[in-house]
Amino acid sequence: MLGPETDGRRPTQGERGPGYPGEPMDKYQVLYQLNPGALGVNLVVEEMETKVKRVIKQVECMDDHQASQALEELMPLLKLQHAHISVYRELFITWNGEISSLYLCLVMEFNKLSFQEVIEDKRKAKEIIDSKWMQNVLGQVLDALEYLHHLDIIHRNLKPSNIILVSSDHCKLQDLSSNVLMTNKAKWNIRAEEDPFHKSWMAPEALNFSFSQKSDIWSLGCIILDMTSCSFMASTEAMYLRKSLRQSSGSLETVLKTMEEKQIPDAETFGNLLPRMLQIDPSDRITIKDVVHITFVSGSFKSSCISLTLYRETVPASITDMLLEGNVASILEVMQNFSGWPEVQFRAMKRLLKMPADQLGLPWCPELVEVVVTTMQLHDRVLDIQLCACSLLLHLLGQAMVHHLEAKALCNQAITSAVLRALWSYPEEESLLVLVYSLLAITTTQESESESESVSEELQNAGLLEHILEHLNSSLESRDVCVSGLGLLWALLLDGIIVNKAPLEKVPDLISQVLATYPADGEMAEASCGVFWLLSLLGCIKEQQFEQVVALLLQSIRLCQNRVLLVNNAYRGLASLVEVSELAAFKVVVQEEGSSGLSLVKETYQLHKDDPEVVENVGMLLVHLASYEEILPELVSSSMKALVQEIKERFTSSLVSDSSAFSKPGLPPGGSPQLGCTASGAWNR
16 A cells, blocks of 8 residues: 555654655635535645645545555556646545544646636636637547546546646646546535535436446546537526436527527537437447547547657558658657558567667667657557567667666657656556566666665656566566566665665565465576565564575575575575574574575585675675684584685685684684674674
8 A cells, every 4th residue: 555554553754655745725825715616625835845836635534544545546656757737746545633624735836727727717708719729629628538548547536626727838737536436425415515516516326426438528528528618608597507408408409509600619529429429328439549530530630749640641651661661760760750650650669670780770769769769659559569678778778778878868858758658558468578578687786876866766666566466466478577577676675765665574484475376497597585674674574574584595696606696685684684693593503494595605605606796695605604603613514614714814804804704623712792893702702
């Protein structure tokens, strides 16, 4: 769960979603209150630090459970990326002790104008809304709503006041609601009596608390009807019209006839569209794609919204293939000239994937990368393009890494943003998951140290950690998802900047399941050992998990002693755990299944005795084992003296080089060892 854990108590002021420490309302100054919304109070506030104005919707919740449920349902909306959707800036829960009320607070973008003000201004002046402007903004609304419906997200609260104008010709949908909040019958009944306008935009079935994508279609139909009739219909009359349409469509026919008589622009198109959107039975209503087709494909509507170019007629494959017969430069020119045709972009990238590296301009072609990223952004709802583009980017980045190009030349924010957006557009598409996880792992690790920390923090705030863990749990049968997911988890943990450690507590158990599913998979074990080591450094492995993790690290070493990276990370992880836990130390030395960790240490040393890094990590483990007096007999009986002596002689810079371990055949007298003692102190006892 992404919301705060309440455990049946009242949350203190300041509890919120991950990554937001402190008192949430303290950083805002309340300026004034807007008219109450359907769900709660809307406050215009100013951020103390930035002086930026925001709107905070305060929704009173019945109890902790409802507040946490709503928070969990709304959290994924923070990940939305669309030019015509205003995402929530912040979500948090507060407790108002003065009135003993629990509030869910939704922080939104502030704008003075919305469709509501446009409609009312034109209504007062009895003027028709400009046709070109309406076509343009309607295209933006349709594009945004189609994006939401593509992700199976329902707006639930679509009305003119929730379509804001950020500029004269740029609008955004805002105030997306949750099912938990919208099905609070008591609150809805109160709001309906206070201001009937709020419910007049809702579909008939929504009044009975049943919401679907078709409910949004009804609400959008009401908005279009209001915009087209505002020049000749008063506010109250329009409200009663919207309500009457829930029982009968007869009054709609009258209004549509009036629109023709008054020569409202595009009256014929709206006369064809609105009756299909405002069907009482939701199963009879058209979809958002049908709305787009009627207005922007069969009709003559035009919009600046780029994504609507997806509905153009396709370019024949024979012509596309002819255009793509040239070299990389000519293919890129075709892609730029036909940027709005997804079929051309797809065939072009397929052609590029088949070209030899020397023809592609590898190891690195910045112009090619730029065009591919732009294509992903323009066609974010075409899965084939996202898959092909990610495959091509992975190929390009892989070639660049082979040639050891500088990180700054390889990775930039545009790549990260594009692949992350692809992930949120298709969060359950396994083939895309593997590509995106692999790409993000590369871009995160190839950034400079400061940039890497920034990118890692951004990805974590976007919910990527939770996404990885969810799919490690749900996609155990997919080996590629598990390997790429663990690889990305390793990359995110490398910088040590963890926004929220709580989800990481699940990782040891998840990795245990993964390794049990793929017991002989060296690549899986290698990725797992890297994650275990970093988790141990971050203190994200609980004491009750120590024995389990030590056993898994030892098992991985036995499985793949020839994989140097696995061996190094496994011994680092073992040393880190042994340093803080005698229980972990005993798990290493105790005899199990015919051998102990100490015999494994000797095997590892013999296999990698000429690799200083492996020897250093083995030595680190031995130092920490020797810090426990009760472990020393096991070290002596396992004949570790000769191994330590050899390490000292061959590697003068080793951790054990300045020690005199096992200088006597018996155990040294003395008190109990101190945790984390130095190398020389440990071996001299």
